[in-house]
Amino acid sequence: MNKYIVVLGNFDGVHIAHQELIKNAILIAKELSLKPLLVCFNPHTAFIIKEGHRLILTREDKINLLKSEFKIDIFEIEFNNEVAMMGYGEFIFNILLKVVDIHTLITGYNFRFGHKRLGDTKSLACISSSGKFHYICINEMMLNYIPISSSEVKRLLSMGAVGLAQKLLGRNFFISGVVCHGKKLGAKIGFKTLNIEYPENLYVPLLGVYLVLVSLNVGKFYGVANIGIRPTLHTDNSIIVEVHLLEFDLEVYEEDVKIELLQFIRPERKFGNIEELIYQINMDVSAASFILKNTCYATEIANNV
Ligand SMILES: Cc1cc2nc3c(=O)[nH]c(=O)nc-3n(C[C@H](O)[C@H](O)[C@H](O)COP(=O)(O)O)c2cc1C
Ligand SMILES: Nc1ncnc2c1ncn2[C@@H]1O[C@H](COP(=O)(O)OP(=O)(O)OP(=O)(O)O)[C@@H](O)[C@H]1O
Numbered sequence: 001m002n003k004y005i006v007v008l009g010n011f012d013g014v015h016i017a018h019q020e021l022i023k024n025a026i027l028i029a030k031e032l033s034l035k036p037l038l039v040c041f042n043p044h045t046a047f048i049i050k051e052g053h054r055l056i057l058t059r060e061d062k063i064n065l066l067k068s069e070f071k072i073d074i075f076e077i078e079f080n081n082e083v084a085m086m087g088y089g090e091f092i093f094n095i096l097l098k099v100v101d102i103h104t105l106i107t108g109y110n111f112r113f114g115h116k117r118l119g120d121t122k123s124l125a126c127i128s129s130s131g132k133f134h135y136i137c138i139n140e141m142m143l144n145y146i147p148i149s150s151s152e153v154k155r156l157l158s159m160g161a162v163g164l165a166q167k168l169l170g171r172n173f174f175i176s177g178v179v180c181h182g183k184k185l186g187a188k189i190g191f192k193t194l195n196i197e198y199p200e201n202l203y204v205p206l207l208g209v210y211l212v213l214v215s216l217n218v219g220k221f222y223g224v225a226n227i228g229i230r231p232t233l234h235t236d237n238s239i240i241v242e243v244h245l246l247e248f249d250l251e252v253y254e255e256d257v258k259i260e261l262l263q264f265i266r267p268e269r270k271f272g273n274i275e276e277l278i279y280q281i282n283m284d285v286s287a288a289s290f291i292l293k294n295t296c297y298a299t300e301i302a303n304n305v
Contacts, residue, residue, distance in 0.1 A: 003103035004037040005029040008096075009111055010044050010150070013056030014065055016170045017108065017141040017148040022070050024138065025106050034103055035073065038066060039096070042076035048084045054203040056153055056169070061176060075100060088119025092127055104134040108141075110149075143167060160206035160264035172213070172260035175202060175227075175241055179255050182242070185233055189278050191244045191285075196257060198227070198239035207239070208267040211288045211297070214243055215258040221245045222297070224281075224288040225259060228268035232277050244281070246288060263291055 007025045011018050022038060029036040046053040057065065066072055077083065077095060086095070091114050096102070105124065113119040121137040128135035141148055148168050156165040157173060166172050177196035186193040194214070198204065207228040214221045223243040230240065241259055265287050271277040291297060 003034050003101055005032070005034050005104045005106065006037050006039050006100060006102050007106045008039045008113075009107060010046075011038065011040050011062065011066075012044055012150040013153050013169055014062060015056075015148055015150065015153055015168050016143065019070070019170060020141055021106060021108060021138055022066075022072055024136075026070070026072065028104060028106075028136075032103070037075055037100065038070075038072050039075045039077060039100060041079040043079055045079055045084070048079060048081060053201075055201050056150055056157075056173065056203050058176075058199055058202055061174075085115055088114025088123050089127065090114075091119065092124075097132060102133040104136060106136045106138060108138050110140070154203050157203060157205035160208065160210075160267075162205065162210065162261040162264055172262060173205065174258050174260040175199065176256070176258045177241070179252050179257050181253060182240075183234075186242070186244070189274060189281075191278075191281050192249060193242040193244050194223075194250070194252060194257065195243075196241050196259070198241060204239060205261065206264065206267065209265040209284050210261045211263040211265060211291050212243060213260040213262055214245065215260075216250070216252055217255060218250070218252075221248050221250075222288070222292055223259075224265070224284050225261075226268060231268070231270035232274070244285065246285065246292070262297060263295075265291075 005025045005028050007021045025036040042059060044053065044055060063074060066074055077099070083091065083095065105128065107121060107124065109121060111121060124135050125137065146152065146168070153165050153168050156168070162173055175196065175198065177199060179194050180197055182193065182195040205227065210225050210227065212223050212225040214223050223245040225241055225243040227241050228239060229237050243259060265284055271280065
């Protein structure tokens with residue numbers, strides 16, 4: 001069996017501290033001619049503990065990103081009630097060491113595990129001293145005094161601070177899905193939109209209007225998106241992402257789409273009538289165009305993103 005340099009955790013969002021941990025594992029593995037391996041939990045440990053938990057990256061997007069950008073192998077531990085109830089020692093000896101042949105285990109300073117999260121870095125250092133594996137604990141990484149964690153990324157998204165979230169993630173927060181059919185009211189009010197249903201397990205940022213970058217099979221396009229329940233014209237409470245492309249008129253249905261949030265423009269509102277809504281959407285389009293022409297995104301367009 002191979003001996004692995006293992007990084008362990010949930011890795012939701014694969015933020016820049018996660019990325020550093022992964023790069024460390026890859027580097028050490030290379031030096032020792034061993035293989036790096038990311039061990040995470042499926043589902044995320046919070047799903048068992050908190051119903052309705054939502055993720056920064058869906059499981060599928062997380063795996064795709066880890067494989068394409070970091071080229072690291074992934075081993076998912078099935079996380080269920082039985083594993084959640086295990087003491088930390090039992091988890092290490094009966095699960096982790098049984099399924100993965102670990103040479104070195106790497107976790108961050110705040111890694112907690114086992115029943116009631118009683119296991120921590122001290123427990124890992126203690127268990128590793130028995131000689132079963134080496135253990136490396138990585139000190140806290142911060143970004144200009146901002147803590148880097150999945151919870152912090154979510155806090156920023158809940159305030160519409162997508163620029164700061166981008167700094168912690170090292171990429172834009174995005175929503176991926178399949179273009180679905182709306183009620184076609186958008187075309188009637190003068191704004192054709194491309195709609196996707198909000199993914200069930202994905203974290204919901206502050207509802208409202210955003211400047212976005214849309215990736216479709218035919219290319220990338222800037223747009224203005226509303227993420228919300230559209231209270232003016234709709235009565236159901238399901239969250240939809242609706243994008244009006246700024247300079248293109250495309251008819252795409254059933255196609256995979258990725259929508260990256262670039263800048264928050266305003267919160268979603270219930271308007272008194274359709275004329276007020278149309279007036280506001282015109283203002284949103286102007287705001288988005290202004291941002292594109294007068295900020296760093298203007299350079300990106302020039303470079304044909
Ligand atoms: C840029 C933009 C901003 C929007 N803002 C709001 C809003 O603040 N409140 C609202 O009720 N609906 C808002 N909408 C949603 C419209 O009500 C929606 O486009 C219309 O209901 C068409 O729905 P359909 O896709 O089912 O045809 C917005 C749509 C866009 C494209
Ligand atoms: N800022 C950080 N500095 C160092 N290590 C980190 C940091 N953030 C996470 N890690 C480590 O990365 C691994 C995966 O992190 P995990 O997803 O479990 O937690 P997290 O990013 O801190 O998220 P949450 O906010 O949900 O606790 C763990 O070993 C964790 O200790």
